Amino acid sequence: MAATHLETTCAVCGRHFRRSDLRELADMTLGTRSALAAELPELGPDALICRGDLARFRRRHLEQLLESERGALSRLDHEVLDSLQAGAPVSEETEAIWAEERSFGEAAADTVARFGGSWTFIFSFTMVLLIWMAINVTGALIGTFDPYPFILLNLVLSSVAALQAPVIMMSQRRQEAKDRLRAESDYKVNLKAELEIRHLHDKIDLHLTRQWERLAAIQRLQIELLEDSVRDDRPG
Ligand SMILES: [Zn+2]
Known part of the structure; x- marks a missing residue:
């Protein structure tokens, strides 16, 4: 064309x-x-x-700048540079991504761990224990099915504890991964902000320099005009 x-x-x-x-x-x-x-x-x-x-050369400049300051660049640094070059936002909705990516099992583990760590769980579980003991001591309602010292209740309790521990561990591990994701996102946003602010500083410096140059040029022109008019006014 x-x-x-x-x-x-x-x-x-x-x-x-x-x-x-x-x-x-x-x-x-x-x-x-x-x-x-x-x-x-x-x-x-x-x-x-x-x-x-x-954008490509600005990225190259920033790459060299970061490399000179901290050595090899990490995956996060490259992601920030990519977003700077593309002019796209770097912040992510960590919470939303997290909720989308978790499987049914993981979501269930989160729910169980949340319920297991609540006062609701403690109160309702205590109620169940008391009712169980009361029934077996008094023989009310359905008769004694687990007499004192409640061996079946012991088995149920140890089963619940054995299952609850890995569920809580699973949920904790996921929480750690989530925190790491959030920290990474914070790091990227901060780094990008820092680089953008530096760029703005450079732009303002450039602008000031050019303004001074322009002012100096105008002054030079004024002086020349003055000199010309003085020469014209001189007799002879
Ligand atoms: Zn071009």
Whole structure:
């Protein structure tokens, strides 16, 4: 496709874009510019670069920055860089993902562990024990089926304890995994925020520098105009 008068080519990938979709090299932050210069040293300050390439070089700069600060990058660091490059949010609904991913058995373990660790369970279980003992001591309602010292009740209790322990352990392990997932998500959000803030700092610095340059240029122009008018006013 031939470039129309509204379209310009990207200096990196060579594809055509509208002028508004391209950015000048001089408008980029120092880090992105240095990453670009490392790969394409021949680019001038007025070279135009598309958003995709811009995001790619910004990512490379951040990658180098993180590597220089902490050595090898982890899976989480790469996920953060991916989201920065794509401009997508990094935070996840940990709770929702967790609820979606658990199987029927895991959901049941959670419910049992939650019920087993509640006052409702303690009170209702105590009631059952008392009723059991009362029936077998007095022989009321259905007669004595487990006389003192309640050997059948002992068997039932040890069975309940034997089953409850692994269920609680299962639920605890899942809780740990859930906490880890949440901590990972927090880490990613924090790292991304830190990188974005640094980027904003760079942008503001760039903006200030350019403003000063523009101001200096205006002053130079004013001085020249003044000098001209003084020369014109001089007699002879
Ligand atoms: Zn490009």
